[in-house]
Amino acid sequence: MDKLRIAVCDDEIVQQKLIQALLQKYLTENNILAEVKFYTSGQEYLKEKKSEILETDIFLLDIFMPEMNGIDIGKELKNLGVQGKIIFITGGNDYITEAFEIKAFSYIQKPVEYEKFVKVMNSVIAGFEKHRYMDVVVDREKQRIYLDDVEYVETLGRRLVIYMKDGEVETYLSVKNFMDEYGEDDFIQISRYVAVSKSRIQRIVGRSLYLINGRELSISEKYLATTKKLHIAYIHTKKVATV
Incomplete structure (x- = not known):
């Protein structure tokens, strides 16, 4: 901690x-x-x-x-x-x-x-x-982001865009660094540039991943098998936890 x-x-x-x-x-x-x-x-x-x-x-x-x-x-x-x-x-x-x-x-x-x-x-x-969190620098000021609020993150150039249920923020961080430090347990990396919160995934159809809010994201071929495997494992774990 x-x-x-x-x-x-x-x-x-x-x-x-x-x-x-x-x-x-x-x-x-x-x-x-x-x-x-x-x-x-x-x-x-x-x-x-x-x-x-x-x-x-x-x-x-x-x-x-x-x-x-x-x-x-x-x-x-x-x-x-x-x-x-x-x-x-x-x-x-x-x-x-x-x-x-x-x-x-x-x-x-x-x-x-x-x-x-x-x-x-x-x-x-x-x-x-x-309810873990991450402290990031946004516009030269520290801002605390609670991981439960994050839907997905995406690298755009040198910036990491953090999409949340009530908005988005940008900071300088790579998806790899995000996953290494914060996302290993709660997020799935679906491409080189995007990682998604396991709890926000509604369904996966082919290479399309749909979030609970309806947004569609594309899964890279390289990450497809792992993404499906981790998603199924999360669903099973969630079902067991609610029994």
Whole structure:
């Protein structure tokens, strides 16, 4: 797993030290590398660069803070388009409804016991392992792309076009490098220049591959047998998993 980025917002120094101790123990026991930053208010954190905020994996937010509470911070983060997981820490039940309205990952009540903390963190980590991502440079800025959102990738000249369900981005990377680093388990290379997400393939007819969205892609003769074999294996695996 890549290094995690964790942001903690809490106005109480004692609580910050407790969260720091819990995180240090958990990360050490599970051999996880992480960069952890602490903030005493939402205003302080939201002054960070947008790219820094968007690259954060886990947000641990105290709900009861002056001026801007944890719920307000969570709403701002969602408006920015963060994909990281929001975990609220609070001493009451006042904002449970609001927490789940903004699709917070979890809600931990104080006093935060290590056993409770471990359960939540284990769930978060399991989710990251399932929903992997890649950090690419787009227009000179880092952008995080979650592989579950990628339909297929295609090399055009020196650029790699990443096609997603809600748009596309371009970066400098070859299909081979993409497959070596990110795509071996979840993607099928159907030509020298194109690799397709296994989960997005609807059917294969001859040398034509059809995505779930209806788009047709052409399979190179060299890759045809392997593509069909991997597609059939994926379908069988999926059927077994849903039994």
